Amino acid sequence: MQILGxxxxxAVVLALGSLLVLAALSYIELVLRRPxxxxxxxxxxxxxxxxxxxxxxxxxxxxxxxxxxxxMGARHPGRSFFQRLLQTPPDDFAEMQAIDLTSVLPNLTxxxxxxxxxxxxxxxxxxAQRLNPPTADAFGLVVFTTGGNDLIHSYxxxxxxxxxxYGASLEQAEPWIANFADRLDQMIDAIEARFPAGCEIFLADxxxxxxxxxxxxxxxxxxxxxxxxxxxxxxRAIEGVAAQRPNVFVVPLRQIFLGHGAHCRQxxxxxxxxxxxHYWYFKNIEDPNDRGHDAVRRVFxxxxxxxxxxxxxxxxxxxxxxxxxxx
Numbered sequence: 653m654q655i656l657g658x659x660x661x662x663a664v665v666l667a668l669g670s671l672l673v674l675a676a677l678s679y680i681e682l683v684l685r686r687p688x689x690x691x692x693x694x695x696x697x698x699x700x701x702x703x704x705x706x707x708x709x710x711x712x713x714x715x716x717x718x719x720x721x722x723x724m725g726a727r728h729p730g731r732s733f734f735q736r737l738l739q740t741p742p743d744d745f746a747e748m749q750a751i752d753l754t755s756v757l758p759n760l761t762x763x764x765x766x767x768x769x770x771x772x773x774x775x776x777x778x779x780a781q782r783l784n785p786p787t788a789d790a791f792g793l794v795v796f797t798t799g800g801n802d803l804i805h806s807y808x809x810x811x812x813x814x815x816x817x818y819g820a821s822l823e824q825a826e827p828w829i830a831n832f833a834d835r836l837d838q839m840i841d842a843i844e845a846r847f848p849a850g851c852e853i854f855l856a857d858x859x860x861x862x863x864x865x866x867x868x869x870x871x872x873x874x875x876x877x878x879x880x881x882x883x884x885x886x887x888r889a890i891e892g893v894a895a896q897r898p899n900v901f902v903v904p905l906r907q908i909f910l911g912h913g914a915h916c917r918q919x920x921x922x923x924x925x926x927x928x929x930h931y932w933y934f935k936n937i938e939d940p941n942d943r944g945h946d947a948v949r950r951v952f953x954x955x956x957x958x959x960x961x962x963x964x965x966x967x968x969x970x971x972x973x974x975x976x977x978x979x
Contacts, residue, residue: 686916689930692745694908694947695954699751706756706962712790713738713753713762714783716843717775717797720856721766725934726945733940733948734764734795745946751953753793757962761786771801771815772835779842792851793960794843795903795952799832799886800858804938808874822878822885829882833889840893840900852960854952855894856903857887861913861937863923870914871937901959908951909944 715721715734723732730741739754754760765782767774775798785792805816812820814828836855844851861871866880887906894900911925912932918924932944940948957963 686914686931688932688941688943689928690943692747692946693912693928693930693932693943694950697748697751697950697953697957699747701957701963702751702755704756704964705758706960706964708759709962710759710761710787710790711753711757711793711962712785712787712847713757713760713793713795714785715762715764715766715795716779716783717766717856718770718801719766719768719939720797720800720948721764721795722768723764723766723945724768724936725939725941727942731942731945733945733952734766736945736949737795737952738762753956761790766797769801771805772798772832772839773802773815776835776839776842779839779846783843783846785846789849790847791849791962792843792847792853793956793962794851794853795856796853797856797905798836798839799890800938802828802832803858803879803883803886804873808868808876817882818879819874819876820878820882822881825878825882825885829885829889832886833893836889836893837896840897844899851899852962853897853900854903854955854959855890855900856905856948856952857890858883859905859909859913861909861933863910863913863915863921865915865921867914873937901955903952903955905948905951908947912944912947 721734723729723734726732729735731744735741736744737753738760740748740750740752765778767778770778802815802817804818806818808819810816812818812824814831817825817828840853843853860880860883862868864880868874868876868879891902894902909932910923911921912928912930915921916925916929916931919926919929930943932940932947934941934944
């Protein structure tokens with residue numbers, strides 16, 4: 653009987669030990685491990701939209717905003733979303749070769765004015781001081797990421813303030829949110845004034861590395877009870893400003909990136925992506941990694957194809973933007 657009892661106790665200890673090991677491995681796999689994955693990321697782009705030139709007009713492509721557009725997190729500068737938007741690099745996926753703006757805009761010039769670490773308060777100055785199209789007849793195609801650093805700076809290390817509001821309450825942030833909407837409106841006015849021949853502005857909304865959960869500690873930041881509410885209010889400001897302008901279009905980065913943040917392995921989450929359960933963020937949390945830049949490039953391209961008046965369309969399929977006329 654004593655031997656049988658020892659065997660039972662040993663079996664219980666081994667079972668408990670196995671459960672603990674399984675629990676530890678599950679925790680590592682589902683919570684701590686955030687594999688980047690391989691291959692294409694983001695929506696598929698139909699090649700037929702890039703089979704023939706869109707227009708012979710001079711089109712000036714401008715990058716504005718923060719480190720996302722500046723290219724932080726890409727494997728090398730040529731693989732940033734902005735550069736891939738202009739021209740697919742040779743080391744990119746075969747399916748994306750010639751799926752770029754250079755292939756359809758033969759009279760294209762470009763300039764990237766985005767600055768890493770900058771906030772929307774600085775972007776107005778960047779537009780005023782640095783945005784100078786090369787010719788008066790250039791039609792502007794502007795890609796713009798702004799507002800994300802307003803939210804995440806200073807990572808909870810200092811009391812929140814406008815432009816660095818991490819940790820603020822919704823009540824505290826409300827005037828800053830209203831100022832952001834006004835500032836966006838003024839920046840768009842300033843961009844339009846720089847392009848007398850017309851322009852279209854593709855304005856990204858702000859993605860969420862917590863995948864909609866709002867648990868800031870999952871991305872190694874202090875708890876922020878009102879973080880999701882303030883983030884949503886900023887995105888509503890972006891959507892509201894764009895809705896008032898026929899030539900401004902929201903690029904849905906938030907939707908595309910859901911399921912590719914801190915909870916990318918957690919299959920029970922609402923936004924789990926079984927087809928690509930991988931992490932699209934760089935090590936600093938704020939920027940896309942190389943696959944993330946692929947996804948950003950694709951969603952910008954898709955939004956441009958769906959909305960730009962430069963894209964030729966059958967008579968029964970018109971874009972929502974007015975057709976720009978040469979001036």
